[in-house]
Amino acid sequence: MASMARTSLSGFPEWLPEGRIIEQFLLDHIREVFELHGFSGIETRAVETLEQLEAKGETSKEVYVLDRLQAVKEAEAGRRSSKERRMGLHFDLTVPFARYVVENANELDFPFKRYQIQKVWRGERPQEGRFREFTQADIDVVGEGSLPFHFEVDLPLVMAQALAGLPIPKVTVLVNNRKVVQGVCESLGVDDVEAALRGLDKIDKIGPEGVARELAESGISGEQAETLLAMAQIRSADPAVIRNQIDALGVSGKLLDEGVSELCALLESAARRMPGAILADLKIARGLDYYTGSVYESVVEGHEDLGSICSGGRYDSLAKDGKRTYPGVGLSIGVSRLVSRMISTPMVKATRKVPSVVLVAVNDEADRARSEDIAAALRSRGIAADIAPTAAKFGKQIKFADKRGIPFVWFPGTDAQGDTVKDIRSGLQVDADSSTWMPSQEDLRPRVLALD
């Protein structure tokens, strides 16, 4: 795979320069969309205390713990006395964000909209072929005490817009509402809602029969399971269809009504603002138990095996301090997983391997200053330029540009004759002045294009 670097540690992906151009293009694009929607960028430190990371027991297996090498050596020699406060690398951006909000609540303006694009680490066993280091891009909005429902519509649409602007197949955001699932369970007399959620979450993996067996093991009756499975098959962008099919389940209740109303309001608003972007899919369960309203996943057309590349939901209490609760809603893009697929398929191609649009040739090593001045003039006008590393034969200098995909080679003139610039794709060579010449907007920066 040409654009992927050889990885000497499995699970820690690295890209060659061309692959990084693709990743950087994606990161720049989503950051621009996030900022256009008013999200503030923040970064949190890579480490958290173990108490913080272990607050949710289920993930404790995946944490990388840190220790100073010196302390490890002292411990191995039996000379270690005082234990430092243990720290680990964060495994997502939600736990650190919750801590950041509580620590800085007095300095932040609520509702606080933030985006955060950072690496996270999970101590997966290498043989499972999963990434142990990867980049996530999160947006969240967090309120102090309360948070209006409309953010549950706004945030998945921001992500849909961010993903729609990429040179990849169509992405659909799938949405469900926890209150619907809980309401159906309530109406059916299913007490163990967690078990129901856990079972339904596996429907794509083990099929309806498998789910029915799992539900039975949790004490959910065959009749109850049948209704739950019928519910899980409901999938539509049309609020009327959703309402009718839920009615047909023969279930009812206050929480259910609330959930259905929210889900339908979301679909209506989304259809008006970005038709085709969002679909209700009632089998979406999301494992994490802190979600309390809308939950989101998303699929890339033709790459369903990739799983959800953008997920999240509404939580009534992301964080708490003594007196305040901070409800929120957020989604996270699995950047590395998506970029890895974009490169390995390949879905896309970078127009060149380097930022430079021009290579300034060097006539003679003694005359390098002339080439330096040309490059400086181009750069001062925003044109990325490289200078040939040696005054080799022009054929070799042109090859230097060609290997890297640099489209233009600039030939410095002499005292008798002016400069010329050659488009090495077409062979066209014209007179040029470094204080006025401009490449086309298309050539100015490397671009990332969809294949086919």
Add this chain to the structure above:
Amino acid sequence: MASMARTSLSGFPEWLPEGRIIEQFLLDHIREVFELHGFSGIETRAVETLEQLEAKGETSKEVYVLDRLQAVKEAEAGRRSSKERRMGLHFDLTVPFARYVVENANELDFPFKRYQIQKVWRGERPQEGRFREFTQADIDVVGEGSLPFHFEVDLPLVMAQALAGLPIPKVTVLVNNRKVVQGVCESLGVDDVEAALRGLDKIDKIGPEGVARELAESGISGEQAETLLAMAQIRSADPAVIRNQIDALGVSGKLLDEGVSELCALLESAARRMPGAILADLKIARGLDYYTGSVYESVVEGHEDLGSICSGGRYDSLAKDGKRTYPGVGLSIGVSRLVSRMISTPMVKATRKVPSVVLVAVNDEADRARSEDIAAALRSRGIAADIAPTAAKFGKQIKFADKRGIPFVWFPGTDAQGDTVKDIRSGLQVDADSSTWMPSQEDLRPRVLALD
């Protein structure tokens, strides 16, 4: 300090959104300069094997070692059997880059110019008040087998240009050449060049007398020390001055001549290309023993106590594999240290705390769709816009904008009357159309301005 987040773990800095705007501005600017000069961006994984990290013994104390939490628990319970390959977090970007070059040599085009902006970690003892996590921004050019001298002039000038574009006091790049120091040592008959370098490196900390005492302890005679100290006092941007003052030391030799020629060639070229940016300072020693030619440090005027914020040098063999050597030259900016000083002094100020230039007001919760459409129209033309979270009284909505520094509030019209937009700094309110209105270029994005 308003823009610095409270840090609950010392040594791990975090910024409030306004501080992050300052950091992001710096990162965007230096990245732009690096790309204009043809450097390709890469990222390497955060971890390296301990073998790789310990290759240079002197730094082993500062490494953070990783372990899976599960493995730690098993070891504590005495159940751990097989040791995994130990990994640690990188403490700079040079070691990972050297590994990346060797691993991907067949896929890279040499000379390979790369920039790399990433976090690094050092397991410093917290009481020393140093950063344990910080961002570095590196540029390096690496050749296969050989690398022309002109890159030793090019690279410090790229950094000088990157730093000159920031709203901070003047930065001067200080340069020396290892061949000069080694040549002087040779001529004097000083065998322990490392001891001489180590001593001279402390001149700002312990003064000439202190250095003389240290040199004496390493077996360097008083006469030898006197010459070394005289050399260390040479400081000029003028090659003629450098030549004269070195001649006056009464030393000579082939290596010295070569070093002086390189140093003077660098000063001449730099003076022509960027007058005032580079100064020779012969006390610059740089601790790391892999440097073999030019070495660089840099100082911010009025902030000399900050130490060097951008350092590096020429190395004849950054990396080696079986048959090839990779000489290079590179410099690294200590981004976090610089940003921390920019914020804490403060040297700069962000024009606002959020990306949005417009807050679209909401007349009535039932009429939110009208505000959503206005915001969508603005965003589609690259204007970052937020929407009021609730249809509160207009006074409260204006206060929402004011608190965040958002300069414009947009009032949606009714069916009878068009939209208006108000500059809340001047109070000026005018009719406006969301498909054509444009803020000034100055207001479009948050900017970072120098104070005073």
